[in-house]
Amino acid sequence: MANVPEDLHYSKDHEWVRVEGDVAVVGITDYAQNSLGDVVYLELPKAGEEFAANESFGSVESVKAVSEVFSPISGTVAEVNEALNDEPEKVNTDPYGEGWMIKVRMSSPGEVDSLLTAAEYEDFTKAETE
């Protein structure tokens, strides 16, 4: 069973958001990393780039496949997890911790309320696997 921390917000594209003041930390969920398999490469944006909610901000590649990753909220990239260049496997081993991908300075913090709660996301993934 995939790990779904209570205190995060989730998108239907399997990203998570942790709100830290006006900054949203974004990564992909345990369920997503598990479906993807061993992550070997990430294509991430540069600090300063702007994304609208649901816009693709990069890609995550496993041995077998490429998946786009979508920003759950609108804003400007404040920081990128450069450590993933050398250790992409952190996305698998610690998806909610060292596997974070970008920090976004939110332009519309209210968007967070439209994301799924942990319980809602869990139901969503269950429905997807059925």
Add this chain to the structure above:
Amino acid sequence: MTAPALELQKTPLNDAHRRMGGRMVDFGGWDMPVQYPAGTLEEHLRTRTHAGLFDVSHMGEIDVHGSGSIAFINSITSNDASKLIDGQAQYSALTTTQGTVIDDLLVYRFANDKLTLVVNAGTTIKDWNWIAAQPRDESVELKNVSSEYCQLALQGPDALSILQKLTDLPLDEIKYYHFDQGQVDGVPAIVSRTGYTGEDGFEVYAAADKAEQLWDKILDAGNSGSPEGVLPCGLAARNTLRLEAGMALYGHEIDETTTLLEANLGWICKLNKGDFVGRDALAKQKEAGVKRRLVGFEMTERGIARDEQDVVVDGARVGRVTSGSPAPFLKKNIGMAYVPVELAGEGQQIHIDVRGRLVAAQIVKTPFYKRER
């Protein structure tokens, strides 16, 4: 109203794959494990360093029996089956009249009137229909026996010592691309020193209903579960292993639009053995020279090439990637592609169009990986 789900074909190991946590996918109509819980990287590396076990029971087997068998096989395949001795296997191809590839296959000779063709899973029916429609001597009997066999591939430097625990056959005396018949764990089996990983190893053919017994016994004999033990491996690792070893995959490097010569398979085109389907076209192409050629490349910038992406040189789209992937053992990103011969030299700088971004790569010699012997 929903359309009835298409029933996927299952190998005799389907239950075992599910029991062991294999992630099942539709592979050309077959319900197969793409990976096990260890993951593709670990499965790949374990096969290079110790051993990996693969279910390849989906491969097709076609028996060709009767006194005219070798002549018949020679008339429809590109390699020279008359060179085989009893107990030997040969890599060959079924060709169209244009010299393109209907399938690549192994020809096993048990006796001069008893041979078996081992063909790809997704092409078994197409191959069977083609083969059965070719003119043949009335002595030749064809039989599609695909469902009667299971096939397990045990590959890697520890393959011999693991399999030897289960059989009295002197495995170290079986030469590469030869086979022997005997018992494995008491089960009548054909043990062939062949594989698709670039490692030493064996492919074991046995009755389909013995598949799970052999699977479990081989895993036990190889201390599966320990850090240096044999790992069950899925199709994803099988693909990255064969790609590192520079081997063609049907439907990617070779198909009915590519000739054997373009695919660097001239070594299985025996143009002087007598006539065969596609011989004239291949002879003509050999004389004129091929216009494009299959090459290996490695990425020199960050980025992973994937199947079907374009090869770009000086702004022009000059070819396409047939297979592109990370190479887990080499720790590089590699691929194979067709490019015009004038751009096919080692060291040629190319770019791959990776979803709209041009990423630099260079042509290198294949195989990318060669084991130490």
